[in-house]
Amino acid sequence: MKEGLFLHVNLRNEHNHRGSCAQAMRRKDVSAEATEKLKKLFEAGHSPTTALDVLKYDLQEVEQDNYVHAAADRSVCPDLQFCYRLYYKLFKKIHGTAAVPETYKDLEKKLDEYNKERGDVCARMCQTSDNQLVIAICTPMMRRVHAGLRESGEMVFVDSSGNCDRHDHHLFLLLAPSSAGSFPLGVFITTSKTQQTISAALELLRTVLPPDRFFGHPDGPFVAVTGDCAALRQALTGAFPKATLAHCVSTLFQAMWRWLWSSSNGVPKQHKPHLLKCFRDLLCASTPAALMEVYTRLMVDDVALQHTKFVRHVQEVYKRREEWAQLPTRGDHTNDYAESAFGVVKEKLLHRLKAYSVTQLVDFVFTRLEAHYIHRLTDAPSSSLRTVMKTEDIWRDSVVQEDQDNYTVASSSNADESYHVNTAIGCCTCPAGIHGGHCDHQSAVARTFGHNESFLRDSSPDTRKLYHQIATGKDIPDIRFQMLDKPSPPERAAGVGYTCCRPATGELSLKERLHSMFVDISKKLENPDFTHPIASFVRTYESIKTDSAMVSALSSFGKNPQTEARGCKRLRDWM
Structure with missing residues (x-):
C-alpha cells in the first residue's frame, strides 16, 4: 500500500461447486419452523428418534414425489445429532441445571405443584441421615389400584432399575399382578441401594399410600416377590413384617x-x-x-x-x-411382571435415553408412566387384552358338582384322570391351577353351572368394569361391559339360540356405540404413537367424495382381504 498498490476484491457470490447437491444441502442451518416442530414433539413425549420420524412422515405427506430431494435438505429435515442436542437443551432449560442443590430445589417445587394439582399428598421427598435422597410417589391411579384390585393385597412384585438419569438414581416399582398384566402400586427413587436407604424410602412411601392400601390390608401384602437382593429383602421385612418374602424363580x-x-x-x-x-x-x-x-x-x-x-x-x-416353592402365587412364579414393567420404563418413559435430571425422571413418572397404565386399563374393558379359555374340549357332562364350592372335572386328554376345582379359593389340582392360576377346568365349571367367573379375573364383566373405574376414577353403566359369550358345545347341540350379529335387548344403540368409538379414538390422541395413524385416517376420510366409496371404506375397515375368505370358512365349520 505504501507503493500505491491496492487490491480490489469483487464478490460475485458464486460457488465453484454444485450448490444443489446432497452434500451441500446437508450443511444448511436448520430452519426455525423445523426447530419449533421438534420442540412441540418433544413436549408431547417424543424422543429425538421418534420426533425425527414424525417430522419425516409429515414431510413425505407434503412433498409426495419430491420427498427424496426435500429429505436431503437439512433446513427442513434435520440430522439426528441436531435432534439430540435440541432435546437435551430443551430439558435443561425446563428442569434447571444438573447441579445437585439446584436440582433439589426444582424437585421440591415440582412435588409441591403436583400435590396441589391433585388435591392430596401423592409424592414426598426427604434426605436420610447419611445425606441420601429418597422420593416416594403414589399417583391417583395407583391409589385406585390399591383400593380396587384384589391381587394388590395378595401379592406384590418389587424390583429396581438403575441408570435412569445422569446421576444414576435407582427407580423401584411395587407391582400387583392382574389378568391385564401388572399395575403399579407405588414408586420410590433413591440415590443408593443400601438397606438403610431402601428402608427410609419404604417408610416414606407408606406415608403417601391411601388408607385402604393393599386392598384393605394396611400391614402390607401377604406375599412379596423379589430378586436376589439382600438389601431389598431385609428392607421389605422391616416395612411389611407380616408378608411372606418369595424368591423369584x-x-x-x-x-x-x-x-x-x-x-x-x-x-x-x-x-x-x-x-x-x-x-x-x-x-x-x-x-x-x-x-x-x-x-x-x-x-x-x-x-x-x-x-x-x-x-x-x-x-x-x-x-x-x-x-420360592409352594406359595399361593395365583400361578405367577416369577417376576416377569417386573421385567415387563421395566421394559415399559425404558421404552415408554425414557425412550432408551437417560433423563436429564431426577426432576425430569419424576416428571416422567407423573405423566408418561401414569398415561401408559391408564391406556392399558382403558383397553382391558373392551376385551382387547382378554385371555380366551380353551374349553371347547371340556363338555358339560364331564363336570360333577360335589358341594357348593367343590367340583370334579374329567381330563379331556386322559379318560382315567380328573381334577378337583374349588371355586371359593379359585384353585384346581391340575398343574396350571394348583397355585391359583387360570385353567380350562375352572372356566368349564363357571360356564357349566352359571357362575360369574369372578375367580377367573380375565373374563367377567365386573372385572372389566373395575379396570375402567381404576383407569378413569369414574363409573359407567354395567351394560357397557356386557359380552356375548360363545355358547358351550352342549348348548349348540341342543339348538340353543346364539346371537352373533344382533345386539341383545338393552344393549347400546348403534348411534351410542358410534359415539363411544369416536370418544375412544379421541382419547388415543393423548398417546404420541397414535398421532400419525389417526391423522392418516382423517385424511383418508376427507378424501372420500361419494356415498358408494364411503360404504366400501366402512365395510372393509380393519379387514384383511387375504384372510377374510379363510375367516368365513372357519365360521361355517364352527356352525
Missing part, C-alpha cells in the same frame, strides 16, 4: 445359568445343559413330594456328582426352598 434359574457358564467353576461344556435341566426340574416341581423326589434324584445323578461345587450350590438353594 426366574432369577434363580438365570443365576444358575450364569454360574454354570462361569469359567471359575470348571463345568465342562457338555455337562452344562444336563445340569441346567436338572436344576430347572427342581424349581418347577409342582408339589412338595415332587420337589423331594427331584432333589433326591439330583443328589445321586452321575453327572452332578462329578461337580462338588454344583452340588453344594444346589443344596444352598434347596435350604431356602420356603422362599
Whole structure:
C-alpha cells in the first residue's frame, strides 16, 4: 500500500461447486419452523428418534414425489445429532441445571405443584441421615389400584432399575399382578441401594399410600416377590413384617445359568445343559413330594456328582426352598411382571435415553408412566387384552358338582384322570391351577353351572368394569361391559339360540356405540404413537367424495382381504 498498490476484491457470490447437491444441502442451518416442530414433539413425549420420524412422515405427506430431494435438505429435515442436542437443551432449560442443590430445589417445587394439582399428598421427598435422597410417589391411579384390585393385597412384585438419569438414581416399582398384566402400586427413587436407604424410602412411601392400601390390608401384602437382593429383602421385612418374602424363580434359574457358564467353576461344556435341566426340574416341581423326589434324584445323578461345587450350590438353594416353592402365587412364579414393567420404563418413559435430571425422571413418572397404565386399563374393558379359555374340549357332562364350592372335572386328554376345582379359593389340582392360576377346568365349571367367573379375573364383566373405574376414577353403566359369550358345545347341540350379529335387548344403540368409538379414538390422541395413524385416517376420510366409496371404506375397515375368505370358512365349520 505504501507503493500505491491496492487490491480490489469483487464478490460475485458464486460457488465453484454444485450448490444443489446432497452434500451441500446437508450443511444448511436448520430452519426455525423445523426447530419449533421438534420442540412441540418433544413436549408431547417424543424422543429425538421418534420426533425425527414424525417430522419425516409429515414431510413425505407434503412433498409426495419430491420427498427424496426435500429429505436431503437439512433446513427442513434435520440430522439426528441436531435432534439430540435440541432435546437435551430443551430439558435443561425446563428442569434447571444438573447441579445437585439446584436440582433439589426444582424437585421440591415440582412435588409441591403436583400435590396441589391433585388435591392430596401423592409424592414426598426427604434426605436420610447419611445425606441420601429418597422420593416416594403414589399417583391417583395407583391409589385406585390399591383400593380396587384384589391381587394388590395378595401379592406384590418389587424390583429396581438403575441408570435412569445422569446421576444414576435407582427407580423401584411395587407391582400387583392382574389378568391385564401388572399395575403399579407405588414408586420410590433413591440415590443408593443400601438397606438403610431402601428402608427410609419404604417408610416414606407408606406415608403417601391411601388408607385402604393393599386392598384393605394396611400391614402390607401377604406375599412379596423379589430378586436376589439382600438389601431389598431385609428392607421389605422391616416395612411389611407380616408378608411372606418369595424368591423369584426366574432369577434363580438365570443365576444358575450364569454360574454354570462361569469359567471359575470348571463345568465342562457338555455337562452344562444336563445340569441346567436338572436344576430347572427342581424349581418347577409342582408339589412338595415332587420337589423331594427331584432333589433326591439330583443328589445321586452321575453327572452332578462329578461337580462338588454344583452340588453344594444346589443344596444352598434347596435350604431356602420356603422362599420360592409352594406359595399361593395365583400361578405367577416369577417376576416377569417386573421385567415387563421395566421394559415399559425404558421404552415408554425414557425412550432408551437417560433423563436429564431426577426432576425430569419424576416428571416422567407423573405423566408418561401414569398415561401408559391408564391406556392399558382403558383397553382391558373392551376385551382387547382378554385371555380366551380353551374349553371347547371340556363338555358339560364331564363336570360333577360335589358341594357348593367343590367340583370334579374329567381330563379331556386322559379318560382315567380328573381334577378337583374349588371355586371359593379359585384353585384346581391340575398343574396350571394348583397355585391359583387360570385353567380350562375352572372356566368349564363357571360356564357349566352359571357362575360369574369372578375367580377367573380375565373374563367377567365386573372385572372389566373395575379396570375402567381404576383407569378413569369414574363409573359407567354395567351394560357397557356386557359380552356375548360363545355358547358351550352342549348348548349348540341342543339348538340353543346364539346371537352373533344382533345386539341383545338393552344393549347400546348403534348411534351410542358410534359415539363411544369416536370418544375412544379421541382419547388415543393423548398417546404420541397414535398421532400419525389417526391423522392418516382423517385424511383418508376427507378424501372420500361419494356415498358408494364411503360404504366400501366402512365395510372393509380393519379387514384383511387375504384372510377374510379363510375367516368365513372357519365360521361355517364352527356352525
